[in-house]
Amino acid sequence: xxxxxxxxxxxxxxxxxxxxxxxxxxxxxxxxxxxxxxxxxxxxxxxxxxxxxxxxxxxxxxxxxxxxxxxxxxxxxxxxxxxxxxxxxxxxxxxxxxxxxxxxxxxxxxxxxxxxxxxxxxxxxxxxxxxxxxxxxxxxxxxxxxxxxxxxxxxxxxxxxxxxxxxxxxxxxxxxxxxxxxxxxxxxxxxxxxxxxxxxxxxxxxxxxxxxxxxxxxxxxxxxxxxxxxxxxxxxxxxxxxxxxxxxxxxxxxxxxxxxxxxxxxxxxxxxxxxxxxxxxxxxxxxxxxxx
Amino acid sequence: xxxxxxxxxxxxxxxxxxxxxxxxxxxxxxxxxxxxxxxxxxxxxxxxxxxxxxxxxxxxxxxxxxxxxxxxxxxxxxxxxxxxxxxxxxxxxxxxxxxxxxxxxxxxxxxxxxxxxxxxxxxxxxxxxxxxxxxxxxxxxxxxxxxxxxxxxxxxxxxxxxxxxxxxxxxxxxxxxxxxxxxxxxxxxxxxxxxxxxxxxxxxxxxxxxxxxxxxxxxxxxxxxxxxxxxxxxxxxxxxxxxxxxxxxxxxxxxxxxxxxxxxxxxxxxxxxxxxxxx
Numbered sequence: 001x002x003x004x005x006x007x008x009x010x011x012x013x014x015x016x017x018x019x020x021x022x023x024x025x026x027x028x029x030x031x032x033x034x035x036x037x038x039x040x041x042x043x044x045x046x047x048x049x050x051x052x053x054x055x056x057x058x059x060x061x062x063x064x065x066x067x068x069x070x071x072x073x074x075x076x077x078x079x080x081x082x083x084x085x086x087x088x089x090x091x092x093x094x095x096x097x098x099x100x101x102x103x104x105x106x107x108x109x110x111x112x113x114x115x116x117x118x119x120x121x122x123x124x125x126x127x128x129x130x131x132x133x134x135x136x137x138x139x140x141x142x143x144x145x146x147x148x149x150x151x152x153x154x155x156x157x158x159x160x161x162x163x164x165x166x167x168x169x170x171x172x173x174x175x176x177x178x179x180x181x182x183x184x185x186x187x188x189x190x191x192x193x194x195x196x197x198x199x200x201x202x203x204x205x206x207x208x209x210x211x212x213x214x215x216x217x218x219x220x221x222x223x224x225x226x227x228x229x230x231x232x233x234x235x236x237x238x239x240x241x242x243x244x245x246x247x248x249x250x251x252x253x254x255x256x257x258x259x260x261x262x263x264x265x266x267x268x269x270x271x272x273x274x275x276x277x278x279x280x281x282x283x284x285x286x287x288x289x290x291x292x
Numbered sequence: 293x294x295x296x297x298x299x300x301x302x303x304x305x306x307x308x309x310x311x312x313x314x315x316x317x318x319x320x321x322x323x324x325x326x327x328x329x330x331x332x333x334x335x336x337x338x339x340x341x342x343x344x345x346x347x348x349x350x351x352x353x354x355x356x357x358x359x360x361x362x363x364x365x366x367x368x369x370x371x372x373x374x375x376x377x378x379x380x381x382x383x384x385x386x387x388x389x390x391x392x393x394x395x396x397x398x399x400x401x402x403x404x405x406x407x408x409x410x411x412x413x414x415x416x417x418x419x420x421x422x423x424x425x426x427x428x429x430x431x432x433x434x435x436x437x438x439x440x441x442x443x444x445x446x447x448x449x450x451x452x453x454x455x456x457x458x459x460x461x462x463x464x465x466x467x468x469x470x471x472x473x474x475x476x477x478x479x480x481x482x483x484x485x486x487x488x489x490x491x492x493x494x495x496x497x498x499x500x501x502x503x504x505x506x507x508x509x510x511x512x513x514x515x516x517x518x519x520x521x522x523x524x525x526x527x528x529x530x531x532x533x534x535x536x537x538x539x540x541x542x543x544x545x546x547x548x549x550x551x552x553x554x555x556x557x558x559x560x561x562x563x564x565x566x567x568x569x570x571x
Contacts, residue, residue: 012393
């Protein structure tokens with residue numbers, strides 16, 4: 001190895017070092033620390049009772065109904081919102097791709113939900129669905145207290161999530177859509193393929209990897225949902241998610257041992273979902289990340 | 293790509309779709325604006341738009357003890373987190389894209405993995421650490437955990453952008469005798485500035501949006517940011533949600549960010565999608 005290659009190598013490491021150190025410090029260290037804390041009985045309200053108890057915290061979480069309910073709720077919200085977002089997002093992407101009038105304005109307004117603070121969006125919809133202050137009941141001629149029942153509360157939460165994150169999905173899919181070569185579509189058209197045939201035969205297969213990346217991003221993002229649920233129901237009516245459970249155990253009840261075990265389990269779930277999507281659907285995440 | 297020859301029914305269809313999209317995106321914004329402008333007496337009138345306008349809730353929010361402090365905290369914390377992560381991210385992204393060294397792909401993969409990280413998983417340990425280190429309820433106490441999502445985003449957006457910069461200029465400078473570091477400062481920085489700017493806007497929005505860390509790691513006006521302040525806003529009465537004051541506060545924090553986003557929308561769209569799709 002010559003000197004210039006060696007110095008390039010050294011510079012490469014040197015430039016990456018601060019970022020890598022920062023990432024290790026703020027994520028790797030705390031998650032390892034969480035793993036360590038999860039092996040203790042450690043309640044900040046009774047610090048004297050701190051003791052090593054092995055996997056007991058995990059046993060009590062995995063055998064409690066609260067955890068499984070929270071996991072079920074999280075999956076309901078994740079699947080419900082991501083499924084609608086994929087469809088709606090693709091429809092919006094097609095619209096932005098094909099639209100002839102005010103294309104720029106349409107694209108710009110779609111960034112609005114993205115730019116709004118999640119807490120603000122959650123409150124806006126909470127007030128909108130509220131039976132006293134809201135307009136939704138008036139619009140639909142209903143008299144429903146949406147957030148006081150489980151399924152209607154889920155509806156409002158999922159609706160808010162969809163509203164907030166579909167534009168991101170649409171922009172991702174739009175970027176994939178523009179990569180579909182126009183002449184291939186044109187050739188198919190000349191050969192007599194109708195619009196549906198072109199969509200299912202050419203566009204969608206060519207966009208597979210874009211769909212997979214979007215699915216992966218949004219599923220993992222939806223799985224850690226906290227803000228919307230906290231603001232709209234605080235987990236009442238059995239709508240609490242795993243993040244809400246973790247937060248309540250750690251910060252509200254100050255039970256660091258039990259809460260850290262919840263945190264580690266959430267982390268493992270996220271890893272599992274990522275592996276499942278990458279392996280199961282073959283999302284070509286790293287293979288494509290090379291220089292063009 | 294625009295096919296100008298489209299027949300007018302098709303045009304009409306797409307225009308209707310465009311209008312629908314705008315209604316979709318703007319309805320809640322108009323709604324929260326309307327809530328903030330309604331007179332207190334009209335709050336329960338179930339109308340989407342106010343019948344008469346009043347600025348009383350804006351006055352209340354500005355006179356409030358918590359909100360201006362939270363606004364200052366949010367601006368300061370989000371700006372510093374942006375500055376820090378974009379600086380570190382620029383260095384790392386340059387190295388990943390321009391320099392050949394073993395492990396650069398691992399840095400990118402690691403950044404991506406960190407971006408998927410559930411923040412609630414580290415809230416507990418940080419809560420405990422911050423109490424012992426005296427970082428609980430301070431600005432650095434939020435800026436540091438924000439690195440978990442701002443830094444990966446910065447590295448990702450920047451390396452996607454840096455790939456598009458012409459290599460030759462960098463190489464030419466080095467042939468002319470510049471060291472890799474000089475090539476970085478003189479040639480790449482001016483070319484990269486727009487990308488850095490885009491990354492900064494995106495990172496700022498993410499930091500500005502955070503609620504979980506702010507709720508868990510702050511407790512007073514010293515470091516509590518806007519999302520936490522709005523979510524925990526109690527107003528004068530503890531038993532009634534001060535809906536309209538919350539709406540006014542929401543409008544105050546939403547409008548400036550929205551203006552920035554709309555002004556730079558093309559760059560933001562490019563930055564948001566670059567890393568994820570083209571890669």
